[in-house]
Amino acid sequence: MQADSLAVRAAPSLSAAKVGRFALRYALVIILAVFLLVLAATNHTFLTLSNLNVILIQVAANALLATGATFVILTGGIDLSVGSIVGLSGVVGALFAQNDGVGSCVEAVLLGILAGTAIGAFNGALVAFARVPPFVATLGNMTVASGLAFVASDGQPISGLSDLFLSISGEFHGISIPVVVMVVVVAVAWVLLARTRFGMHIYAVGGNPHAARVAGVSLRTNRFAVYAISGMLAGVAGVILAARATAGIATNGTGYELNAIAAAVIGGISLAGGRGSIIGTVFGFLIIGVLDNGLNIINVSPFYQLIVKGLIIIGAVFVDSVVNGSDD
Amino acid sequence: MSGAVGAEIAGAAMPAGAIAIDCAALSKSYDGVIVLRDISARFERGTVNVLAGENGAGKSTLFKIISGQVRPDNGTLELFGEPVRRFDASHAQSLGVSIIPQELAPIPDMRVWQNLLVGREKVGALGLLRRREMIDEAAREMEAVGLSIDPTAPMRSLNVAATQMIEILKATSRQARIILMDEPSSSLSSRETEQLFRVIRRLRNDGACILYTSHRMEEIEEISDTVAIMRDGAIIRHAPTSTLTESQIVADMVGREITELFPDRTIRGGGGPVLEVENLRVAGYDSSVSFSVREGEILGLGGLVGAGRSEMLEAIFGTRPATGTVRLDGEPIVLGRPAQSIRRGIAMVPEDRKQAGVLTSLSILDNVTLPHLDGFTGAGGLLDTAQRRTRALDVLGRTRVAYASLNQKVGHLSGGNQQKVALARWLVTGMPRLLILDEPTRGIDVGARSELYRLINDLAAQGVAVLLASSDMPELINLSHRVLVIRGGGITGELGRHELQQEAILRLAMGRTTDASR
Numbered sequence: 104m105q106a107d108s109l110a111v112r113a114a115p116s117l118s119a120a121k122v123g124r125f126a127l128r129y130a131l132v133i134i135l136a137v138f139l140l141v142l143a144a145t146n147h148t149f150l151t152l153s154n155l156n157v158i159l160i161q162v163a164a165n166a167l168l169a170t171g172a173t174f175v176i177l178t179g180g181i182d183l184s185v186g187s188i189v190g191l192s193g194v195v196g197a198l199f200a201q202n203d204g205v206g207s208c209v210e211a212v213l214l215g216i217l218a219g220t221a222i223g224a225f226n227g228a229l230v231a232f233a234r235v236p237p238f239v240a241t242l243g244n245m246t247v248a249s250g251l252a253f254v255a256s257d258g259q260p261i262s263g264l265s266d267l268f269l270s271i272s273g274e275f276h277g278i279s280i281p282v283v284v285m286v287v288v289v290a291v292a293w294v295l296l297a298r299t300r301f302g303m304h305i306y307a308v309g310g311n312p313h314a315a316r317v318a319g320v321s322l323r324t325n326r327f328a329v330y331a332i333s334g335m336l337a338g339v340a341g342v343i344l345a346a347r348a349t350a351g352i353a354t355n356g357t358g359y360e361l362n363a364i365a366a367a368v369i370g371g372i373s374l375a376g377g378r379g380s381i382i383g384t385v386f387g388f389l390i391i392g393v394l395d396n397g398l399n400i401i402n403v404s405p406f407y408q409l410i411v412k413g414l415i416i417i418g419a420v421f422v423d424s425v426v427n428g429s430d431d
Numbered sequence: 432m433s434g435a436v437g438a439e440i441a442g443a444a445m446p447a448g449a450i451a452i453d454c455a456a457l458s459k460s461y462d463g464v465i466v467l468r469d470i471s472a473r474f475e476r477g478t479v480n481v482l483a484g485e486n487g488a489g490k491s492t493l494f495k496i497i498s499g500q501v502r503p504d505n506g507t508l509e510l511f512g513e514p515v516r517r518f519d520a521s522h523a524q525s526l527g528v529s530i531i532p533q534e535l536a537p538i539p540d541m542r543v544w545q546n547l548l549v550g551r552e553k554v555g556a557l558g559l560l561r562r563r564e565m566i567d568e569a570a571r572e573m574e575a576v577g578l579s580i581d582p583t584a585p586m587r588s589l590n591v592a593a594t595q596m597i598e599i600l601k602a603t604s605r606q607a608r609i610i611l612m613d614e615p616s617s618s619l620s621s622r623e624t625e626q627l628f629r630v631i632r633r634l635r636n637d638g639a640c641i642l643y644t645s646h647r648m649e650e651i652e653e654i655s656d657t658v659a660i661m662r663d664g665a666i667i668r669h670a671p672t673s674t675l676t677e678s679q680i681v682a683d684m685v686g687r688e689i690t691e692l693f694p695d696r697t698i699r700g701g702g703g704p705v706l707e708v709e710n711l712r713v714a715g716y717d718s719s720v721s722f723s724v725r726e727g728e729i730l731g732l733g734g735l736v737g738a739g740r741s742e743m744l745e746a747i748f749g750t751r752p753a754t755g756t757v758r759l760d761g762e763p764i765v766l767g768r769p770a771q772s773i774r775r776g777i778a779m780v781p782e783d784r785k786q787a788g789v790l791t792s793l794s795i796l797d798n799v800t801l802p803h804l805d806g807f808t809g810a811g812g813l814l815d816t817a818q819r820r821t822r823a824l825d826v827l828g829r830t831r832v833a834y835a836s837l838n839q840k841v842g843h844l845s846g847g848n849q850q851k852v853a854l855a856r857w858l859v860t861g862m863p864r865l866l867i868l869d870e871p872t873r874g875i876d877v878g879a880r881s882e883l884y885r886l887i888n889d890l891a892a893q894g895v896a897v898l899l900a901s902s903d904m905p906e907l908i909n910l911s912h913r914v915l916v917i918r919g920g921g922i923t924g925e926l927g928r929h930e931l932q933q934e935a936i937l938r939l940a941m942g943r944t945t946d947a948s949r
Binding site: 294298299300301303304306307310311313314315317318319320373377378 | 536537538539540541545546549550551552554558559560562601602
């Protein structure tokens with residue numbers, strides 16, 4: 104009896120305001136769903152099995168970046184450097200993928216991923232130990248990684264890659280390898296975030312850093328780790344995209360960071376940190392992938408596509424602040 | 432009273448190991464200002480010890496030294512007979528010292544069980560969390576202290592009191608042998624405080640040594656074994672609670688006898704209604720309210736924490752969405768427009784001083800004149816600072832704020848003075864018509880309280896209508912002309928001046944449903 108005033112407040116009854124908030128929260132999803140339905144009804148190539156397969160393959164690289172972004176944003180940070188890392192990792196991978204042979208290919212893949220991880224770790228060190236704001240640290244490293252990629256490639260596409268390396272973006276017994284990588288990465292990320300101590304600590308760090316520290320959770324370790332993970336996944340994406348482009352190109356990932364952040368935010372990962380799940384991110388990058396594909400099919404110019412995507416990002420953040428943010 | 436040791440009566444006969452905290456001649460100063468002088472005191476295991484003293488008396492500095500956050504300049508500290516040489520927080524934690532700060536630190540987006548067990552996870556095969564086990568563990572820990580909260584509920588769905596209890600559980604579940612609580616009850620209503628006391632008694636019976644700061648006299652008598660009274664950085668008396676009287680404690684704290692904490696209520700007859708509220712329904716609540724406040728009247732709002740008082744006040748001021756009609760001096764005001772409310776003469780001193788009442792990083796001058804900058808803007812859009820200073824000095828004098836300079840940051844003032852600044856800013860351009868006060872004395876010491884009460888009473892005597900929400904019963908009863916009791920966003924009763932009694936307010940605050948469920 105003593106506890107009744109302490110007990111959880113009963114859920115207030117369904118009010119107009121609640122319905123409004125619900126509608127707003129899913130406004131973007133609803134609008135996009137309508138767009139897709141119209142597309143599916145009017146265009147006969149859109150809803151074919153082969154096109155859906157194309158979408159999945161196109162989505163795979165962004166899925167990796169968006170998964171990295173999810174880790175980072177959950178701690179309350181942001182990573183703007185992943186687009187440049189894609190370019191750098193692709194160039195590094197390509198430089199070592201000139202010769203035939205399994206050993207050379209493995210070396211190329213590992214070094215490409217390592218390059219991404221190194222930039223990610225540098226981001227993490229700056230944010231976690233030097234206390235540089237994430238926006239500044241990763242914006243700086245976006246330029247640094249891009250510069251490194253140009254230096255390493257001398258500004259030229261690195262082509263002449265081995266067949267084995269190129270097959271990374273292909274199929275194995277009819278199954279697309281990038282899609283398999285995507286599924287594995289997302290599954291591992293889900294387990295890490297939802298089912299392990301590491302994941303719980305990431306939510307705690309983003310949800311209330313002070314409380315996390317008081318509870319004995321290391322802010323530094325966790326912040327460092329998420330940027331390193333984001334860099335590593337960008338490295339994987341870079342290698343895959345280099346294989347798909349049949350060359351390592353420094354500018355291969357330009358602008359990809361925004362697609363990744365957009366996917367996470369559309370999926371409900373709050374930019375304030377500590378809220379959202381990887382499942383949401385999956386919906387986020389699927390929506391973006393389908394939208395890209397759909398706009399292409401109906402011949403919308405890529406220039407207009409940029410405008411649409413930019414507005415969608417703003418819309419997603421707006422919805423996040425209206426639905427979740429308290430009015431201060 | 433379990434054998435309490437006062438500073439003066441500290442005997443050499445104490446058995447070794449019974450002393451949890453032994454301070455000898457601890458001193459500390461910041462920038463030449465002495466904040467602790469020559470503190471010598473012993474606190475035993477299995478006792479609850481209240482540190483009483485006005486804000487700035489040195490209580491929190493002493494807490495910081497014991498919890499390893501601050502190194503003393505001189506003197507020694509022994510914990511469980513071992514001298515402390517390293518002053519760092521994690522070392523103190525490993526010795527079993529746990530501190531519960533006044534500011535809560537929940538993680539609102541995580542579940543209750545996650546909040547409770549973060550940092551103490553149970554990990555099984557492959558590094559996976561044992562969720563089920565952790566949820567059960569959280570339920571067990573809460574049940575042990577009589578809390579009935581669903582461990583899987585989101586933390587943000589809990590009210591302040593429940594959040595506080597979770598925080599206390601979290602801090603004490605780490606094998607804490609010394610627990611420092613900085614005003615744990617300041618945001619709890621009296622019923623919730625009882626619950627807190629149950630937790631404290633359990634900890635005491637388990638052999639913990641508890642140091643507790645409080646400004647509430649009734650609590651000191653109810654919960655403590657000893658009282659250590661601090662003034663100007665020194666412990667001037669430490670004795671078993673049973674040997675002290677309330678007036679002694681208060682007199683020691685302030686260094687003078689406070690004869691009257693509350694001023695005599697001024698009764699002004701014949702004033703017309705200033706504020707009229709009709710069918711005001713705050714978003715998220717089902718009930719609506721209608722009432723009015725007359726000129727010179729102090730209308731108290733009672734109720735439990737979470738009853739919706741603050742929300743109602745915010746709605747009247749315009750910072751929270753609501754429907755209904757609010758009239759000031761007969762003219763309706765548009766809801767949701769705080770700037771307009773200010774122009775019409777509504778002044779608001781919100782509940783959460785640090786978050787909404789003052790801007791701690793700005794100077795006193797800026798804080799006091801912020802709502803009136805339009806009036807101080809001269810030709811070319813520049814601020815007339817000379818004018819601002821004159822008006823600020825005037826109003827700070829009237830509200831008796833103790834400060835060093837107008838450029839001092841408000842964050843450096845004591846809680847009581849911060850609250851006076853929050854109030855002073857509304858007196859810069861003459862009298863407000865309606866003054867809204869939400870928990871105006873939370874976390875404020877007795878001396879400053881008494882001055883605030885006088886100030887509020889004086890304003891009412893000059894014709895200001897006052898809306899006062901408070902969880903402090905004596906304050907509500909002694910200051911108000913009339914009290915409305917709020918529950919679930921609606922009014923459950925009205926008590927006139929002669930019916931004002933603690934039990935009557937509480938009964939209404941808890942509502943019939945609670946009575947029926949007993």
